[in-house]
Amino acid sequence: MKPLSVVVRTGCDMFAWFLVVFGAYVIIHGDVTPGGGFQGGAIVATFVALLLVAHGGEKVLGWIKLDIYNGFLTTGLLLFLLLAFSGMGNAFLYNFLAVPEAVAQAGGAHGIIPPSGTIALMDIAVGLEVAGGLTLIIMYMFKGSIMTNISEIGGETGHDNW
Amino acid sequence: MIIGNLPFLTVGILFLIGLLAILREKNMIKIAIGITIIESAVNMFLIVLGYRLGGDIPVHFLKGEVDAMVLPTPQALTLTAIVIALATSALMLSVIMLLFKHYGTLNVDEIRRLRG
Amino acid sequence: MNWQAHLPALLLAVPLLGAFATPLFSLGGKTLRNAWFIVVSTFVFLIALALWHEVSVSGILVYVMGGENFALTLPSGMKYPVRIILEIDALSAFMVLAGSITSMAGAWFTLSYMDRFTGISRFISLYFLLTVGMLGMMVTGDLFNFFVFIEIASVASYGLVAFWRDKPQAVEASFKYMLLSQVAAMLVLLAVGFLYGKYNVLNMGALGSVMQMGLVEKFALAMLFSALALKCGAFPMYLWIPDAYAEAPASVSCLLVTVSQASLYGIFRVAFSVYGLSMTNSVVAWAMIVLGLLSMLIAVSMAVVQHEVKRLMSYHAISQTGYMLLGVGIGLLVLADPQALAEYGFTAIKGGVFHIFNHAMYKGLLFLTAGTLFYMTGTRDLNKMGGLIRKSPITATMFLIAAAAIAGLPPMNGYASKLLIYQSSFAIHPFITVVALVTSVLTLASFVKVFQTAFLGPEHKALVNAKKVPATMIIGMGMLTVAILLLTFFPTWALSNLVEPAAKALVDQAGYIAAIMGGAF
Numbered sequence: 006m007k008p009l010s011v012v013v014r015t016g017c018d019m020f021a022w023f024l025v026v027f028g029a030y031v032i033i034h035g036d037v038t039p040g041g042g043f044q045g046g047a048i049v050a051t052f053v054a055l056l057l058v059a060h061g062g063e064k065v066l067g068w069i070k071l072d073i074y075n076g077f078l079t080t081g082l083l084l085f086l087l088l089a090f091s092g093m094g095n096a097f098l099y100n101f102l103a104v105p106e107a108v109a110q111a112g113g114a115h116g117i118i119p120p121s122g123t124i125a126l127m128d129i130a131v132g133l134e135v136a137g138g139l140t141l142i143i144m145y146m147f148k149g150s151i152m153t154n155i156s157e158i159g160g161e162t163g164h165d166n167w
Numbered sequence: 168m169i170i171g172n173l174p175f176l177t178v179g180i181l182f183l184i185g186l187l188a189i190l191r192e193k194n195m196i197k198i199a200i201g202i203t204i205i206e207s208a209v210n211m212f213l214i215v216l217g218y219r220l221g222g223d224i225p226v227h228f229l230k231g232e233v234d235a236m237v238l239p240t241p242q243a244l245t246l247t248a249i250v251i252a253l254a255t256s257a258l259m260l261s262v263i264m265l266l267f268k269h270y271g272t273l274n275v276d277e278i279r280r281l282r283g
Numbered sequence: 284m285n286w287q288a289h290l291p292a293l294l295l296a297v298p299l300l301g302a303f304a305t306p307l308f309s310l311g312g313k314t315l316r317n318a319w320f321i322v323v324s325t326f327v328f329l330i331a332l333a334l335w336h337e338v339s340v341s342g343i344l345v346y347v348m349g350g351e352n353f354a355l356t357l358p359s360g361m362k363y364p365v366r367i368i369l370e371i372d373a374l375s376a377f378m379v380l381a382g383s384i385t386s387m388a389g390a391w392f393t394l395s396y397m398d399r400f401t402g403i404s405r406f407i408s409l410y411f412l413l414t415v416g417m418l419g420m421m422v423t424g425d426l427f428n429f430f431v432f433i434e435i436a437s438v439a440s441y442g443l444v445a446f447w448r449d450k451p452q453a454v455e456a457s458f459k460y461m462l463l464s465q466v467a468a469m470l471v472l473l474a475v476g477f478l479y480g481k482y483n484v485l486n487m488g489a490l491g492s493v494m495q496m497g498l499v500e501k502f503a504l505a506m507l508f509s510a511l512a513l514k515c516g517a518f519p520m521y522l523w524i525p526d527a528y529a530e531a532p533a534s535v536s537c538l539l540v541t542v543s544q545a546s547l548y549g550i551f552r553v554a555f556s557v558y559g560l561s562m563t564n565s566v567v568a569w570a571m572i573v574l575g576l577l578s579m580l581i582a583v584s585m586a587v588v589q590h591e592v593k594r595l596m597s598y599h600a601i602s603q604t605g606y607m608l609l610g611v612g613i614g615l616l617v618l619a620d621p622q623a624l625a626e627y628g629f630t631a632i633k634g635g636v637f638h639i640f641n642h643a644m645y646k647g648l649l650f651l652t653a654g655t656l657f658y659m660t661g662t663r664d665l666n667k668m669g670g671l672i673r674k675s676p677i678t679a680t681m682f683l684i685a686a687a688a689i690a691g692l693p694p695m696n697g698y699a700s701k702l703l704i705y706q707s708s709f710a711i712h713p714f715i716t717v718v719a720l721v722t723s724v725l726t727l728a729s730f731v732k733v734f735q736t737a738f739l740g741p742e743h744k745a746l747v748n749a750k751k752v753p754a755t756m757i758i759g760m761g762m763l764t765v766a767i768l769l770l771t772f773f774p775t776w777a778l779s780n781l782v783e784p785a786a787k788a789l790v791d792q793a794g795y796i797a798a799i800m801g802g803a804f
Contacts, residue, residue: 043250075306082303090296097292098349142257149264182473189462202465209472216480241479244427248472251434255465258441262458269451278455 006147008061017059024052032132036121042128046135053140062147071144074137081134088123088130100124174215181208195263195273199256206252210245217241288353290334291346291369294379295419298327302411309404317394320407324390327414331376331383338376339784343798345370345424356799363489364799370424370488372795373784374636378421378548381643382541384766386414389534392651392759396533396658406446413439413538420545424799426475426557427485429549433471433514436542437464444531444539456526463513463523470510474503488799491557491792500558507553508567514546516601517608518577528597529663533654534759536593537647540600544639547604551611551789559792560619571612576715578605579722587729590665592653592737595729596646599689602722603642609719610635610704611789613711618790627707632789634703637782641696641770645688648763652682655756656737659749665733670742675752679738681764686734688767690727696770699778 008014031038032045056065092099103122119125169176181204188201217238223231225239263273270278286293301323309316338344346353346369356364371379390410397403416436423429441464445457475485481499484490494500513520524543528536554567579602586598614632617623655678657663659671672679688695701723708715770777788794 043246079303079306083307086296086300086303092349093289096347096350096353097289097296099351100349146257146261146264149261149268152268186466189466195458198462202462205466205469209469209476212473213476216476240485241476244476244479247427247431251431251438254438255434255441255461258438259458259461259465262441262445262454262461265445265448265454266451266458269454278451278458 006057006062006151008064009059013059017055021052021055024055025049028052028132028136032129033125035128035132036119036125042131043135045128046132047139049132049136050139050143054143057143057147062151066144066148069140069144071141074140074144077133077137078141081130081132081137084130085127085134088127092123102126174211178208178212178215181205181211193275195266195275196260198275199259199263202259203252203256206248206255210248210252213241213245213248287333287337288344289346290330290337291344291371291422292348292353294327294330294334294422295369295415297330298323298411298414298418301327302408302415305404305408305411309407316404316407320390320394323411324387327418328383328387331379334371335376335380338371338373339780343370343372343788343794345798357801363484364486367428368424368486368488368799369422370795370798371422372798373788374548374551374786375421377636377640377781377785378544379418381640382414382417382421382545384762385537385541385643385647386410386417388647388651388759388762389537390759391762392537392654392756393532393534394755395753396654396756400447402446406443409439409442410535410538412436413443413535413542417538417542417545420542421548424487425485426478426487426490429487430468430471430475433546433549434468436545437468437514440527440531440535440539440542443535444527446532446535447530450530452526453530456523456530460523460527463520467510467513470506474506474510477503477506486799487552487557488796491559492796492800494558494561496558496561496563504553504558504562504567508550508570511546511550511553512574515543515550516578516604517574518581518605519574521578521582521601524601525594525597528600528650529591529593533593533650533657536597536650536654540646540650541643543600543604544607544643547607547639554615555618555789556792556795565616568612568616568618571608571615572711572715575605575608575610575612576718578602578608580605580718583722583725583729587725587732591663592656592665592733593650593663595665595733596649596653599649599726599729600642600646602726603638603646603689605722606701606704606719607635607638607642609708609715610638613707614790616711624790627710629786629790630703631707633778633782633786634700634707636785636789637703637778638697638700640781641688641700641767644763644766644770645685645697648681648685648760648767649689651756651760651763652678652685655752655760658756659752660746665736667743667745668737669740669746670738671746671749672738673742674746674749677757678752678760679734681760682734682738684764684767686730688771690730691723692727694771694774696767696774696777699770699774 028045028048031040031048032042035041035045053065053069056068089098092101095101100122104120185201185205185208188204189198192198192201217240219235219237221233222235222237223233225236266278267273272278301319305316305319308319334344345356347355348367348369350358350366356368358365393406393410397406413436416432416439419432420429420436423432441457441461444460445454447453477499478490479485482490482493484493516524528539531539582598582601582605586595586602589595589598610631614624614628614635617628653663655675656668656671659674660668662668688697691697691701701719705716705719708719
């Protein structure tokens with residue numbers, strides 16, 4: 006993929022990181038505003054898509070290290086399962102951090118743990134995971150589109166060449 | 168009565184258009200688009216089911232003065248269905264890309280090595 | 284008491300943890316990743332065994348996901364259950380047992396079968412996700428949750444069928460499978476939407492208690508039945524099965540058999556426990572009987588002429604599904620008539636349900652032996668094989684046991700379940716029994732052909748240096764063989780302890796609903 010003109014590239018450079026910030030905002034406020042884990046994660050993944058379209062594929066392949074996104078994926082998934090298992094005293098996926106309504110109305114719901122309990126934390130875990138996962142999908146589809154060394158019919162099957 | 172049921176008629180028409188696309192089209196990408204249209208039709212059906220006349224958003228402390236709320240459960244169901252549709256579309260497009268690399272054509276009639 | 288009550292959630296959470304943690308473990312090398320694979324698969328099998336024991340001791344198990352108490356289905360005076368509830372009765376526990384055995388056998392088989400390919404950590408994650416989807420389909424008590432697990436299993440299987448992506452046939456098979464399966468899943472979602480829009484409940488037990496038959500319910504039943512019949516391989520919509528089963532790696536084919544049975548379980552659950560006695564006419568029952576007969580006969584006649592091993596076996600999978608549909612369809616036909624039910628209907632249901640377990644065992648073993656043949660010779664074409672009994676007599680023995688079981692030769696377990704179906708179908712109309720017997724004979728004929736071509740006879744010149752079969756593949760096949768032999772040598776125990784509670788749970792709609800609604804039904 007060839008890079009687009011300098012106007013497009015400058016526009017992309019100005020706005021790219023704001024996409025990540027906006028995506029993080031949608032993820033973190035997922036329990037009170039529309040949005041949440043999946044939607045915010047998809048917005049964060051458009052960061053890589055914008056870079057790919059504006060700067061061309063070869064440069065982006067040099068910038069992006071796929072291991073970071075693999076790490077996001079695995080961390081998000083394991084954090085979700087950790088939160089799910091923590092409520093095992095009562096039931097699986099039990100919301101053990103939730104603040105009851107009376108306490109929240111009386112102003113006792115400030116601090117790092119939000120009053121919705123594990124919902125907000127699971128939102129963050131899912132957002133992390135979706136951002137990593139969708140970015141991996143975009144990067145692998147791009148690599149697939151430039152792949153030229155597919156083996157001939159009947160050749161040895163199933164080897165990863167990249 | 169037609170005006171009240173207009174969303175459901177739209178769902179039916181979209182579903183039929185998607186089904187027609189899958190059955191009649193020869194280009195693989197158009198078939199994938201047909202599946203996306205069917206998925207959008209079913210998602211729209213789920214959301215329209217939850218609407219109550221004159222209802223406001225289903226958050227207790229953020230809604231206005233109206234007493235009725237739209238149902239929140241179909242919104243959760245639709246979100247799940249949209250995520251599933253995304254995963255399947257991504258996989259389908261990747262498979263179409265691989266098929267194009269192997270066969271050199273996007274025509275469904277020509278990729279028939281499996282027979283019998 | 285503590286950990287036993289959490290078993291339903293552990294059944295789904297442990298393979299999910301296995302799927303998500305595999306990338307971490309594969310950082311530590313191949314041995315660590317293989318060890319994690321085997322440990323989690325064995326753990327799932329042990330949980331399934333404990334779950335079956337618990338259900339046979341204490342009746343229906345109910346688990347509320349995310350509630351204050353795991354058994355609190357109707358919190359604080361509500362009239363309908365509001366959370367996702369897992370409900371495990373004897374039929375679910377029976378199918379979970381079958382599924383976990385095939386998953387464990389496939390896991391052992393994969394260790395050396397896929398050894399020379401890269402990307403195996405992704406394969407293992409997808410394999411665990413397929414297991415989670417299958418087990419979730421069998422234990423859930425909520426219609427939308429059933430749809431979500433169908434999609435989890437389907438998406439994982441699309442990836443696994445196309446795993447050998449350098450082979451164009453595999454990718455083509457995955458594409459065609461994807462098209463049909465997605466349309467079916469959308470029909471299931473549409474049906475769930477119809478039922479939700481009319482009754483405002485998603486829980487299967489609660490739906491069963493308020494259901495009244497009308498135009499909307501008939502439409503939803505028709506859509507659910509046809510979509511789930513497509514996913515399990517009944518007659519008019521079976522064309523994806525030979526392609527998908529043949530092109531997938533052998534351990535995945537072994538697991539996909541049980542995944543299709545889970546869709547069959549879905550049909551039974553909807554027809555018996557959600558609709559049950561409120562079905563006014565017997566259209567669905569006759570549809571099941573007719574589709575079962577057509578699947579049996581047409582699939583087996585197409586199987587006899589195949590010359591590729593795994594394609595032949597997948598046609599047989601379709602025809603054996605016909606037996607299950609026939610058996611349970613006869614039971615559904617006489618559900619409202621207590622005398623006929625006690626005479627031959629219950630026997631038919633027992634035969635159909637027992638056949639599910641037998642089929643999972645022997646069909647899984649057949650696919651694994653076909654994988655062994657591919658590993659030894661590098662080809663799946665029967666015309667190029669011959670005389671392999673000298674290279675691996677153990678594989679030949681296991682193939683012989685599985686082939687005798689599928690053909691229904693006495694005293695194997697296949698014969699026991701087929702006999703129950705023959706006996707009960709004779710009471711409906713003798714023609715059905717004749718068709719079933721002819722199918723058995725044709726099945727026997729095709730497997731005699733396969734055995735003679737592949738194993739007996741003079742050795743092919745090209746096969747002089749066929750590879751030796753590694754030990755882990757033999758262990759994987761051995762597990763299924765042990766299960767078949769146990770069912771063969773203890774048929775009365777199996778019938779009265781495994782099958783009869785499952786069949787009783789299927790026809791007992793009132794008990795299913797009462798476990799959720801707390802006896803207010």
